[in-house]
Amino acid sequence: MEVLIAEDEQSIANTLLKSFAATGNHAVIVGNGEEVLDAVKKIRFDVILLDWRMPKMTGLQVCKRLRELQDQTPIILLTALTEIANKVEALNAGADDYITKPFSFEEVLARINAVLRRFQSNTNSLPFGNFILNLITHSVEMETETVKLSEKEFELLKFFLLNKGTIISKEVLCEKIWDIHYPTTTNFVEVTVKNLRKKLEDFTSQKFIRTVYGEGYIFFAD
Amino acid sequence: MEVLIAEDEQSIANTLLKSFAATGNHAVIVGNGEEVLDAVKKIRFDVILLDWRMPKMTGLQVCKRLRELQDQTPIILLTALTEIANKVEALNAGADDYITKPFSFEEVLARINAVLRRFQSNTNSLPFGNFILNLITHSVEMETETVKLSEKEFELLKFFLLNKGTIISKEVLCEKIWDIHYPTTTNFVEVTVKNLRKKLEDFTSQKFIRTVYGEGYIFFAD
DNA sequence: TGTAAAAATGAAAAACATTTCATTATTGTT
DNA sequence: AACAATAATGAAATGTTTTTCATTTTTACA
Structure with missing residues (x-):
């Protein structure tokens, strides 16, 4: 397991580092929030432990920033504070969770x-x-509607989302969604794309599905 | 949301009860562990709040017992203790989580x-x-088929599975799955039950959906 | 056992989704 | 600009699911 620890108190950081090593895991220690943001750009971590109090940015600010950047890595906050508001x-x-100091390594692992x-x-x-896209109800949700x-x-939208930013040929859609081999005699792929576009456009004017002439479609979001 | 609260301190229990009602949720209060075990047999809850200290059984014991009984309802422990071991x-x-007393209702909801x-x-x-039951593909899977x-x-099977072992009236099914108020003029619930039974029976001779004459249906598995 | 209420069933009707098809619009190329 | 290839569209045809309905079966209870 690859753990990123943001903790400026050397003693705590070192204890954690050793404990993780002793349990066969690998931890990286950084001393402030900016280093966290740099680190996640380079390596994928299984979990991030963020100290609440740190120089420059608080753990909370780092947390918010990571989520803004669409980083979904699990985050556990380490805090000495007990105020309910926090x-x-x-x-x-x-x-995803937080641990109040003082904590045992056993608890950290359990969490x-x-x-x-x-x-x-x-x-x-x-x-x-x-x-x-709600995968259980098969519906698209926004704040109100x-x-x-x-x-x-x-199935089409799900496939687009799992492959966003890459060109997807009709041939591939045919194979993966309809389980039909190319070439097809009719244009059911185009028709389904049209209908999906229509439903999404009832929400927004944003054009998610772009056509790449002669090649296929490409899904853009953000 | 349906909440079960096991709390023997009347003042705390009442505050919670009112707060849940005020936020459009429904809470049931019980005073000890045995009543928790009884209650979950009858109704399905979305979450259970368990006081750590209670007469007869501790919250921890209730928690363990529920998991032994294969009950997977999310549990949040309410505790005044601060020892890490706990x-x-x-x-x-x-x-699934615990809250240390004193807590605000806001925190309870957030948790x-x-x-x-x-x-x-x-x-x-x-x-x-x-x-x-695969919730993404909406299909029933067994080893081969x-x-x-x-x-x-x-939706019907999902509802049955989330409420297995309890009697479910047609009225409730009507409300929850069809979003239609009782009484109905036709018997679409019975028809859908029939069709679901048929599909399940193509797999096995096991009778999952039992009829309770005059009351509704009950789903049995294991 | 007979009866009335409740539930199950097969099949038709209605509503909905998918596919086909003819036509129009757009794109890249000359 | 003109052309051929590709894509988009509206609407019809087909297929599937949902709902309705008439009838049969099961159940509890007298």
Whole structure:
């Protein structure tokens, strides 16, 4: 397991580092929030432990910033504070859990494992723009409204979201969604794209599905 | 949201009860662990708040017992204790989170929402017997075969699985799945039950959906 | 056992989703 | 600008699901 620890108190940092090493894991220590943001750009971590009090940015600010940057790495906040407002703030800022100091390494491990357990199983929603594709209800949700997709529309949008930013040929869509080999005699792919576009445009004027002439489609969000 | 609160201190219990009502939720209060075990047999709750100190059984014991009984309802422990050992114990006993007293109602709600978020995104399948209901594909899977359910069949089976072992009236199904108020002029609930039974029986001779004459249906698995 | 209420069933009707098809619009190339 | 290839569209045809309805079966209870 790859752990990123943001902690400016040397003694705590070193104890954690050794403990992780002793349990067969690998930890990287950084001393402030900016270094966290740099580190996550370079390496993928399984979990991030953020000290609440740090130089420059607080753990909370780092947490918020990471979520703004669409980073979904599980975050556990380490805090010496006990004020209720902070706990609520932490959870609402996108942290997955927090641990109050003083803590035992045993507790840290228990917390991490609990958070990872939740995370490991697949997500039930795929966000894009201001929207969310709910994989259970097969509908697109925004703040106020919800639109139910037909089955083919759902599978198409899901496929686009899992492959956003890359050109997807009709041939591939045919194979993956309809399980039909190219060439097809009719244009059901185009028709389904049209219908999906229509449903999304009822929400917004944003053009998510762009056509690449002669090659296929490409999905853009953010 | 349906909340079960196990709390023997009347003042705390009443405050919670009122606060939940004020936020459009419904809470049930019980005073000891045995009543918790009784209550979950009858009704499905979205979350259980367990006081650590209670007559007869501690919250921890109740928590362990519920997990032994295969009850997966999210549990949040309410505790006045601050010893680290207890926190670890709580998480290892199968609790999903804990709140230290004193707490604000705001924190309780934030915690519940955080737990529910994890819980929901944690499961994309519901197992029953030797089968699995895949919540993403809306199909029932067994070792070799797979059957795709229609939308109503899917919602019905999902509802049964989330409420297994309890009697479910047609009235409730009508409200929750069709969003239609009783009484109905026609018998679409019975028809959908019939079709779902048929699809399940193509897999197995096991009778999952039992009729309770004059009351509704009850789903049995394991 | 007979009866009335409740539930199950097969099949038609209605609503909805998918696919096909003819036509129009757009794109890249000359 | 003109052309051919590709894509988009509206609407019809087909297929599937949902709902309705008439009838049969099951149940609890006298």
